[in-house]
Ligand code: SAH
């Protein structure tokens with residue numbers, strides 16, 4: 001049933017410690033009932049910070065001239081995928097700035113095939129490589145990728161426009177989400193929470209947008225200002241606690257409304273609180289995306305300020321993560337793709 005907007009607005013307007021706890025508990029009950037308490041891990045490779053776009057909020061936008069640009073080589077990326085396999089993460093996520101040139105398209109195709117081969121098909125492959133043409137999405141799907149993450153950023157067209165240069169188009173982004181679905185990928189989208197000018201009404205509409213698009217996965221996180229972007233002026237009034245709380249409320253409302261989809265507890269939550277990601281799991285998320293990018297590149301992939309884990313290797317992180325997840329009374333779906341129950345239901 002399509003979620004009721006009035007109820008969504010109420011959930012998102014929850015205030016006060018006790019009421020918030022009740023909201024998170026309710027979402028946790030829905031999570032337990034519909035998707036269980038197994039956390040699925042996806043190793044995240046931040047393949048390159050080269051980006052042809054210039055989104056006003058993002059630290060790796062093309063207009064940031066202070067950044068040294070990098071691209072991880074094929075061999076290094078393959079080594080990271082092997083690490084992912086060794087650590088028994090069932091899936092890998094390949095994320096980067098947006099590029100549409102042939103060299104890049106072929107590089108990604110080769111990499112997808114390489115990862116499939118080295119893991120004998122065991123590692124699931126998710127892409128987060130922005131807006132592309134149908135043929136490109138198809139080519140990557142045929143090479144072996146099966147999930148795609150493309151955040152709509154906000155479902156409010158006007159707000160979208162205010163956050164992007166005129167040559168970036170909301171309509172095109174939406175069209176891309178449809179193309180991705182058409183190709184057969186499991187589709188993930190999401191929004192930033194706490195954008196300048198964003199209202200509770202917008203966030204409620206975002207949840208309705210996710211429902212109408214029939215998404216399989218969500219990756220959402222608080223907007224965090226970056227000093228080298230046009231939105232840097234928001235840093236002064238930025239409240240990490242408020243941003244964190246709004247992020248958690250949104251996760252909880254999405255779990256309650258959308259029930260059986262996969263929801264990621266994103267790094268942006270951890271940037272705001274050392275236990276932000278665990279809080280995300282307690283508020284209804286069931287997926288984590290540990291960063292497996294070689295630490296030497298991490299400085300270069302600061303989409304927002306204060307991104308955590310700059311010097312922490314993937315192996316160090318895994319030990320800690322296991323402990324933290326077990327402490328919550330949850331288990332880890334090692335070696336599993338962990339497709340969303342929502343997707344499995346559609347397939348059957
Ligand atoms: N270039 C691709 C993937 C990398 S960007 C794309 O744009 O789809 C991944 C996500 O980082 C974006 O979708 C955006 O939601 C998020 N992001 C960028 N800047 C951010 C900021 N300042 N605060 C929080 N999230 C941000």
Ligand code: SF4
Nearest residue numbers: 051053055058061097
């Ligand atoms: Fe590029 Fe993505 Fe950042 Fe936009 S959000 S500037 S497309 S990396």
